[in-house]
Amino acid sequence: MQRDNYKNERDKYFKEIENLNHPNETLVKTHCSYCAMQCGMNLRVNTKTNKIIGVEPRYDWPVTLGKMCPKGVTAYQQVNNKDRLLKPLIRDDQSLKGTKNGFREASWDEAYDLIVKKFTELQTTYGKDSLSVYSGVSMTNEKCYLTGKFARVGLQTRYIDYNGRFCMASAAGGLNRSLGIDRGSTIPWTDVHETDCIFLAGSNTAECHPTMMFRVWAIQERGGYVIVADPRETPVARRADLHLDLKPGTDLALANGIVNLLIQNGYADEEFVKNHTNGFEETKELVKEFTPEYTSEITGVAPEKIIRAAELYGKAPNAIVMFARGIEQQIKGVDNVSAYTNMALVTGKIGRAKSGVATITGQGNGQGGREHGQKADALPGYRKIANPDHVKYVSKVWGIEPEEMPKEGVSAFEMFGLMEQKTIRSLYLLCSNPAVSAPDQNYVREQMKNLDFMVCVDFFLSESAEFADVVLPTTTWAEDEGTTTNVEGRIIKINRAQMPLGESKPDWQIQIEIAERLGRGKYFSHLKTSKDVFNELRVASKGGTADYYGVTWEKIDKQDGVFWPCKDESDPGTPHLFLDKKFNHPDGKAKILALPYRPSAEEPDEKYPLRLTTGRVVYHYLSGNQTRRIQFLRDMCPEPFVEVHPETAEKYSIEHEEYVRLYTRRGEATYKVKITEAIRKDTVFVPYHWGHEKSINLLTIGALDPYSRMPEFKTCAAQIEKMKTRAVQ
Amino acid sequence: MKKRLYLELENCIGCRSCLAACTQCGGHEERNRNYVYDVNPLVNRQTMPLMCLHCVNPACARSCPAQAIQIHETGAVLSALVEKCIGCQNCTIACPYGIPKFDTEQNLMYKCDLCIDRSKDGIPPMCASVCPSNTLQWLTDEEIEAKQKQFNLDNGKWVTSMPYLEGETNVRVNLPGILQGVTKLF
Numbered sequence: 027m028q029r030d031n032y033k034n035e036r037d038k039y040f041k042e043i044e045n046l047n048h049p050n051e052t053l054v055k056t057h058c059s060y061c062a063m064q065c066g067m068n069l070r071v072n073t074k075t076n077k078i079i080g081v082e083p084r085y086d087w088p089v090t091l092g093k094m095c096p097k098g099v100t101a102y103q104q105v106n107n108k109d110r111l112l113k114p115l116i117r118d119d120q121s122l123k124g125t126k127n128g129f130r131e132a133s134w135d136e137a138y139d140l141i142v143k144k145f146t147e148l149q150t151t152y153g154k155d156s157l158s159v160y161s162g163v164s165m166t167n168e169k170c171y172l173t174g175k176f177a178r179v180g181l182q183t184r185y186i187d188y189n190g191r192f193c194m195a196s197a198a199g200g201l202n203r204s205l206g207i208d209r210g211s212t213i214p215w216t217d218v219h220e221t222d223c224i225f226l227a228g229s230n231t232a233e234c235h236p237t238m239m240f241r242v243w244a245i246q247e248r249g250g251y252v253i254v255a256d257p258r259e260t261p262v263a264r265r266a267d268l269h270l271d272l273k274p275g276t277d278l279a280l281a282n283g284i285v286n287l288l289i290q291n292g293y294a295d296e297e298f299v300k301n302h303t304n305g306f307e308e309t310k311e312l313v314k315e316f317t318p319e320y321t322s323e324i325t326g327v328a329p330e331k332i333i334r335a336a337e338l339y340g341k342a343p344n345a346i347v348m349f350a351r352g353i354e355q356q357i358k359g360v361d362n363v364s365a366y367t368n369m370a371l372v373t374g375k376i377g378r379a380k381s382g383v384a385t386i387t388g389q390g391n392g393q394g395g396r397e398h399g400q401k402a403d404a405l406p407g408y409r410k411i412a413n414p415d416h417v418k419y420v421s422k423v424w425g426i427e428p429e430e431m432p433k434e435g436v437s438a439f440e441m442f443g444l445m446e447q448k449t450i451r452s453l454y455l456l457c458s459n460p461a462v463s464a465p466d467q468n469y470v471r472e473q474m475k476n477l478d479f480m481v482c483v484d485f486f487l488s489e490s491a492e493f494a495d496v497v498l499p500t501t502t503w504a505e506d507e508g509t510t511t512n513v514e515g516r517i518i519k520i521n522r523a524q525m526p527l528g529e530s531k532p533d534w535q536i537q538i539e540i541a542e543r544l545g546r547g548k549y550f551s552h553l554k555t556s557k558d559v560f561n562e563l564r565v566a567s568k569g570g571t572a573d574y575y576g577v578t579w580e581k582i583d584k585q586d587g588v589f590w591p592c593k594d595e596s597d598p599g600t601p602h603l604f605l606d607k608k609f610n611h612p613d614g615k616a617k618i619l620a621l622p623y624r625p626s627a628e629e630p631d632e633k634y635p636l637r638l639t640t641g642r643v644v645y646h647y648l649s650g651n652q653t654r655r656i657q658f659l660r661d662m663c664p665e666p667f668v669e670v671h672p673e674t675a676e677k678y679s680i681e682h683e684e685y686v687r688l689y690t691r692r693g694e695a696t697y698k699v700k701i702t703e704a705i706r707k708d709t710v711f712v713p714y715h716w717g718h719e720k721s722i723n724l725l726t727i728g729a730l731d732p733y734s735r736m737p738e739f740k741t742c743a744a745q746i747e748k749m750k751t752r753a754v755q
Numbered sequence: 756m757k758k759r760l761y762l763e764l765e766n767c768i769g770c771r772s773c774l775a776a777c778t779q780c781g782g783h784e785e786r787n788r789n790y791v792y793d794v795n796p797l798v799n800r801q802t803m804p805l806m807c808l809h810c811v812n813p814a815c816a817r818s819c820p821a822q823a824i825q826i827h828e829t830g831a832v833l834s835a836l837v838e839k840c841i842g843c844q845n846c847t848i849a850c851p852y853g854i855p856k857f858d859t860e861q862n863l864m865y866k867c868d869l870c871i872d873r874s875k876d877g878i879p880p881m882c883a884s885v886c887p888s889n890t891l892q893w894l895t896d897e898e899i900e901a902k903q904k905q906f907n908l909d910n911g912k913w914v915t916s917m918p919y920l921e922g923e924t925n926v927r928v929n930l931p932g933i934l935q936g937v938t939k940l941f
Contacts, residue, residue, distance in 0.1 A: 232768035236887035249940040
């Protein structure tokens with residue numbers, strides 16, 4: 027492997043700044059709890075009360091240099107929030123499921139006894155696989171790893187999956203298929219401002235990953251170009267050199283159209299294509315059809331803009347293609363990822379500094395959390411259950427026989443289908459809030475309501491906890507330590523700033539205690555600390571694609587994080603991927619893929635003429651279970667809204683701030699209208715951070731990508747109706 | 756080395772992190788003291804912050820009959836002294852930018868003091884520390900001069916680096932339009 031000259035250099039933005047120290051306070055270095063930017067921050071801890079009381083910038087963190095978005099600044103307000111769950115809750119009256127009512131406080135022993143009794147009864151009657159685990163990746167690698175082991179060894183069920191199916195699964199699928207490896211970014215983020223052209227597809231970067239914006243703007247300041255493909259003129263699109271305002275769900279055509287022009291206009295790197303890729307000729311043939319005019323017909327983007335985009339990307343000495351949920355949350359999300367990756371592979375703009383491909387990971391540990399075995403088909407180190415050698419290796423680490431390893435399960439959304447069929451009768455839910463975040467909410471809530479028994483582990487009483495029989499109080503991110511893997515593939519350290527509030531316990535400890543009570547203690551009891559869990563993860567990932575063996579907590583501290591793969595203790599890690607132009611397919615070549623266009627699961631028609639798309643606002647994170655409880659964020663954005671173009675509004679005779687009924691084939695909800703020219707006339711947008719009757723996911727569709735099993739949140743057919751009387755909210 | 760708050764309005768993404776951070780400096784009673792405006796909300800997503808510009812000859816202080824608004828040796832125009840402020844609100848009217856806010860319960864004016872506990876020692880104020888888009892920066896005069904030069908278009912059509920808005924200010928501003936003069940790489 028070629029040597030990576032990357033030093034964790036303090037780039038031109040770095041300034042030596044000392045933090046202000048308040049009296050009777052100490053600062054604990056850590057990272058934000060929310061997105062995968064994992065901004066560095068210092069938590070202010072009062073040394074008398076030992077409680078977290080505030081935040082200070084972490085100027086010396088090389089990725090974000092003290093910068094934080096409004097969620098980051100106020101993240102600490104989760105920890106001692108008045109809504110924190112401090113004791114286990116039990117609900118005896120099942121008829122109250124789906125409401126906040128009927129819970130009583132209980133001791134951990136009583137809660138554990140009930141869980142073990144119910145789990146054992148169900149497994150005795152209906153088999154081991156009647157239990158399921160639904161997890162998330164807004165938690166440390168240690169917890170994600172242990173959750174996989176807890177499901178397969180502790181509960182002995184095959185049914186485990188996680189909320190990355192709504193987040194990163196399509197990026198993972200596409201990158202694996204194109205490059206043979208799924209590390210979200212081929213470059214460190216400190217390269218971003220130094221590139222000459224950034225192509226952002228389906229990323230509302232300024233709202234979802236604000237702290238990379240100073241690097242994006244710097245590209246333009248230097249005379250480089252920013253190209254944004256998005257149905258909405260988001261804050262980053264507003265200032266972009268080129269905004270490709272495509273119809274939701276048509277990315278595959280746009281990418282094919284650009285790749286066609288790159289090839290036709292001589293921007294292909296023939297040497298690179300010949301030596302390091304397969305599939306060029308087939309792709310060249312397929313994309314021929316995607317002339318600017320034909321591409322424009324499908325996408326709604328003017329042909330001149332498509333031509334200009336190809337010209338800019340093609341001419342740029344260095345260029346980065348980045349994409350996010352906008353292209354991934356479609357039934358062709360995996361194809362979209364590969365199609366945009368084709369741009370880099372055809373032109374050879376990958377495998378060197380300042381050029382490459384990246385998915386802008388959503389959740390804090392969206393990267394690490396998908397590598398270590400809480401995915402239905404995966405084992406630690408990005409190993410696969412379908413591969414007998416992989417099963418053999420991990421079984422040995424876990425101390426079980428390979429035959430005891432449960433088979434592959436099903437994806438997150440498909441678990442609800444198995445609940446409907448009564449194959450799955452019980453759910454252990456942690457780190458996720460599907461009663462807000464899953465598509466087709468009426469269906470999903472019905473399945474959760476009909477479960478025989480449900481456990482929810484959270485630090486707030488989420489909308490999903492309202493369906494549980496037992497709610498266990500866990501810790502916030504600042505009350506436990508461990509590692510996460512950020513947007514770059516850099517493994518970093520989360521530190522504990524406060525002891526767990528009330529009787530709350532970290533997830534890993536809860537799982538070990540349940541496993542012990544289920545008689546599976548011999549596989550878990552040796553893990554006394556989260557560091558013990560990490561050290562077991564290192565061994566379990568050794569030799570896998572996502573090899574963490576050479577990563578230690580000490581090394582992370584010493585070199586400001588470690589990029590995987592990191593194979594042994596002398597290995598500093600791998601900031602840039604493919605510097606030797608060796609891709610991770612067996613022949614060392616990347617795949618340029620010929621991907622025929624196909625329409626969305628639900629195209630607009632006469633009855634439902636609008637395209638509904640969903641996304642985030644800068645003030646809230648995912649299902650809003652955390653951010654809706656923080657005063658500043660709630661003040662800034664208290665409720666969802668529907669963005670409508672003024673011409674569309676006129677057609678429906680609706681006005682700014684009027685409430686309207688928005689509906690699809692699956693459900694309906696009432697929203698306040700926000701009129702803006704910054705959206706296509708055929709598209710409406712609603713942010714998804716709210717639950718109950720305000721959830722836009724009552725309307726979204728549960729159609730899945732055939733490879734990643736990711737639902738098509740980003741487009742379905744909808745209709746607006748003016749309210750007869752003004753709704754009182 | 757003296758540093759100043761420097762605003763590049765073109766960069767603003769409307770995240771209002773500056774307002775969130777303003778509540779977190781440890782000395783602002785968790786109230787934010789500045790503003791971010793939607794420039795044309797029904798049309799596009801353009802936003803811009805309106806921060807106290809810390810005038811060299813501040814109208815707020817001049818208008819104060821009780822001399823409650825002090826000017827720090829660094830040039831920062833401080834929030835009203837609790838013991839002196841009589842709650843007349845002259846300052847809120849006098850300020851050409853509408854910066855001072857008024858607490859009716861405490862009958863007290865409050866405004867940005869550039870996080871004086873920090874900025875007096877060269878530490879950037881909270882807003883400029885966290886600003887994700889580099890709309891708010893904390894720079895030396897040399898750095899600001901380079902910026903002004905870089906963005907001085909001098910084409911008679913578009914002026915971004917005006918010396919001052921209304922009288923000389925300690926905070927320096929570049930108005931939207933900075934990219935108009937950038938020479939493209941290719």
